[in-house]
Amino acid sequence: MSSSSATEVAGQTGSAAQRERRRRILDATIALATEGGFDAVQMRTVADDAEVALGTLYRYFPSKIHLLVSALGREFEEAEQRTATRAIPGETPHDRVMFLLSRTTRMLQKQPKLTEAMVRAFMFADASVAGEIHEVGMRLTTMISRAITGSPEHGEATEEEAAIIRVIADVWLSALVGWVTGRSEATDVEKQIDVAVRLLLR
Amino acid sequence: MSSSSATEVAGQTGSAAQRERRRRILDATIALATEGGFDAVQMRTVADDAEVALGTLYRYFPSKIHLLVSALGREFEEAEQRTATRAIPGETPHDRVMFLLSRTTRMLQKQPKLTEAMVRAFMFADASVAGEIHEVGMRLTTMISRAITGSPEHGEATEEEAAIIRVIADVWLSALVGWVTGRSEATDVEKQIDVAVRLLLR
DNA sequence: CTCCTGAATAGAACGTGTTTCAATACTAGA
């Protein structure tokens, strides 16, 4: 339990050179994943591309799974900040949630290999990745919550709302896994969320 | 596309000696997974324990993931047959679905290592495992459908019902993944399903 | 400026999933 607490989450720690190395590693990871997916993210290659030694890579990210989930965290960070600055369009909670998740889904589907790499890492992660996983989960929860209330504020949700948000997130992730692993079509993801949201937000 | 169609799914093919080998392999897999989880299922060890050569193991199951998902399929087969012979107790669809999923969850939680191995393989599986995955999905769908209607028959579900079943299955799997990967407590799984079922079946 | 210590490096080495291949055993049909 030394560093990565929830407050200094996305690696805003260490010297400038260290933050720079971390950035280069995540850049290389995302580039490789975008090109060739999970299998193409090979630790030796990441280290080479980021111009750090293999041992250094492992000092920053203790496993390939940590690395990819952290990359997912960085991507979600941008998406979440977008929902914080501008209100999500739509008349009803249903409309707004669908707007948000459809937009995010389409964004992910534009880079299928990258999404495959990150989603598979996310689903494969074990307890040792709890911190990174939790960060991603919180961001997703925050975004859906904002979509439901329609405001960029992120106040406390009622217990009922929290439960609904969780179910929506679960369905979205499952649908994404289905698409990523080639078990369903791209358009199915949106359909499945629409059904779930319709059933839940009525 | 030679063998494994939906009709001859669970390996009811080949000579008696071959069916016997297949059974020994799955037995060894489940024994190892029960003892030590995903990591303990090592292909060399499985082959040794099942008394087949490593090459033979790979002839029967083209990867560790195929192997573990097939093991999950065999376990689900028994569970599904139980729902086919006896009616699921409970007054309402909600009660019956909860009875079914609670019972199944508790059964899985009694063997945490085995469940961890199978669930992680299931979530990690890519398109090449589509057949095995589909089999498991169908069994789960069938069981939930029987619980909703309250009859061991497995008639066609309406589109609405099918969508609801899918959402319930997604939530159940997500909750299970959360538990397996140490992100949530055993009792959370039931709670999450209860919320989802309550929201969906009203 | 020198020394000390933690960080970074290069590279070898290890473990396990997967592939390959030559030799042997088995089985179904003539």
Added chain:
DNA sequence: TCTAGTATTGAAACACGTTCTATTCAGGAG
């Protein structure tokens, strides 16, 4: 019974995640 074709075996080799070791580097304390 013989034979052709197929399945199984045993063993080595390969690929990639991960660990380990020896060495060098950087930057703050004195």
